[in-house]
Amino acid sequence: MLDVLRRMSPAPMRFWYRVRAGYRHLRVLRAVTRVFGAQYVRSRDRIEIDITYACNLRCLNCNRSITQAPDKMHMSRAMIQDFVAESIARGKRWSTIRILGGEPTMHPECIRILEDVLQYKRWHPACQVQLVTNGNGKGVQAMLKKIPSGIEIENSAKTGNLQPSFGPFNLAPADDPAYRHADYRNGCAVMSECGMALTPLGYYPCAVAGGIDRIEGNRLGHAHLPADDDDMLEAAERLCRLCGHFREGHFIPEHLRPPTLEQKLSPTWVGLYQRWREDKKARRMDDASRQTEYQLRFQRMPVAPVREQEVES
Numbered sequence: 332m333l334d335v336l337r338r339m340s341p342a343p344m345r346f347w348y349r350v351r352a353g354y355r356h357l358r359v360l361r362a363v364t365r366v367f368g369a370q371y372v373r374s375r376d377r378i379e380i381d382i383t384y385a386c387n388l389r390c391l392n393c394n395r396s397i398t399q400a401p402d403k404m405h406m407s408r409a410m411i412q413d414f415v416a417e418s419i420a421r422g423k424r425w426s427t428i429r430i431l432g433g434e435p436t437m438h439p440e441c442i443r444i445l446e447d448v449l450q451y452k453r454w455h456p457a458c459q460v461q462l463v464t465n466g467n468g469k470g471v472q473a474m475l476k477k478i479p480s481g482i483e484i485e486n487s488a489k490t491g492n493l494q495p496s497f498g499p500f501n502l503a504p505a506d507d508p509a510y511r512h513a514d515y516r517n518g519c520a521v522m523s524e525c526g527m528a529l530t531p532l533g534y535y536p537c538a539v540a541g542g543i544d545r546i547e548g549n550r551l552g553h554a555h556l557p558a559d560d561d562d563m564l565e566a567a568e569r570l571c572r573l574c575g576h577f578r579e580g581h582f583i584p585e586h587l588r589p590p591t592l593e594q595k596l597s598p599t600w601v602g603l604y605q606r607w608r609e610d611k612k613a614r615r616m617d618d619a620s621r622q623t624e625y626q627l628r629f630q631r632m633p634v635a636p637v638r639e640q641e642v643e644s
Contacts, residue, residue: 341586348587355580356509364514370580371518373536373567375559376426377526380414380448381538382406383438384531384545387468390492391594394500394576395542397433398492398594400607404545406531411444414529415451417556424455427526429485431463431538436474449481465489495590498575500539505572506597515571516564520581527563536563540570546607547573573599 357363358370381395383405389398418425428448435441445462452458462478464471466486478484504510522537530541533552544551544566551566571577596604 344584345587348583351581352579359510359513359515359517359577359580361512361514364517369514369517369562369564369567371520371523372562373518373522374524374526376424377429377524378425378427379429379431379526379528379538380406380411381431381433381528381530381541382411382435382441382444383433384542385437386433386465387437387471388434388465388489388492390489390494390497392494392497392500392591394497394539394574395433396546396604399501399596399600399604400546402545402611404531405438405440406444406529408440408444408447410529410531411447414556415447418451419454421556423556425451425458427459427461429461429463429526430482434465434467434471435462436464436471441474442477442479445479445482449479452481459483461485463487493592495592496585497591498579498588499591499595500575501594501596501600502575502578503573503597503599504575504577506599507578510572510578513572513577514568515577516568517577517580518567518571519574519576519579521576522567524582527557534563535570536567539574539576540566543570543573546603548607548610573603 355370358367364370383403384395384397384401385403385405386393386397386401389401391398393399417423428451430445430448432438438444445460448460452460460481461483463485464475464487466472466475466488467490475484475486504513504515518536521539525537528535528538528541530538530545530552532541532544532550533554534557535541535544535552541552547570549569551569553561553563557563
């Protein structure tokens with residue numbers, strides 16, 4: 332479908348996306364959702380793993396709030412090992428696993444984490460494992476040379492912190508009267524096309540939602556890999572109301588929307604970031620404390636390593 336749209340001339344394409352925008356606005360209404368259910372559901376076969384919120388770039392309108400609320404929070408390696416073990420134990424066959432951040436190469440155990448994920452790929456060779464990097468700076472480039480084989484590298488090769496193609500993530504639909512009747516359980520295409528997410532705070536319908544919960548602080552992430560019959564609607568309802576991506580709902584070509592050249596914040600986000608800054612010192616903890624918090628909250632269970640006979644040829 333996207334290929335067909337890309338081949339359209341500009342005028343028909345603009346008309347098509349105006350129609351889609353009108354449909355989207357009607358589709359997310361609570362009354363319509365009661366009849367048809369959610370427009371989008373989180374993916375069952377794609378997952379994005381934000382292993383760190385540390386980044387060497389501070390891009391405007393970052394949808395992980397890394398510029399707006401910088402933090403060096405890293406995912407513990409134990410969480411990755413649990414993810415791999417749970418996925419294999421359940422026979423979960425991911426089509427795509429994407430490792431992101433932040434800038435994932437800034438995680439102090441990035442290479443070991445990738446090796447852990449490759450253990451899953453040995454069990455399910457058809458899985459596509461990708462590392463998503465900004466490719467900026469000598470340190471990142473040096474780390475990219477160490478990435479083990481079997482990992483695909485998606486390098487956006489950013490040269491600065493202004494990304495005109497980034498949408499205004501911090502314009503919360505909850506602050507817009509036009510969305511006062513919206514049902515936020517409808518989500519958007521991010522959670523179906525990009526995938527669900529694992530972040531340092533648990534599993535979410537998408538990685539953007541996990542980044543929002545880092546700021547709002549409601550700890551809505553699931554401690555363990557959700558069952559396939561779990562649409563994670565509670566998290567979507569609570570977090571999508573703050574996400575600028577909910578407004579568009581779906582992919583829109585760059586040339587059909589104005590470039591974003593400044594940081595835009597709606598009132599709710601101004602308040603959230605202010606509260607986050609005020610609480611930052613109280614929340615700060617070292618790596619050992621983070622691991623202790625993970626052990627207590629996620630109640631990690633020991634998992635036996637995968638035996639060679641369990642690995643597919």
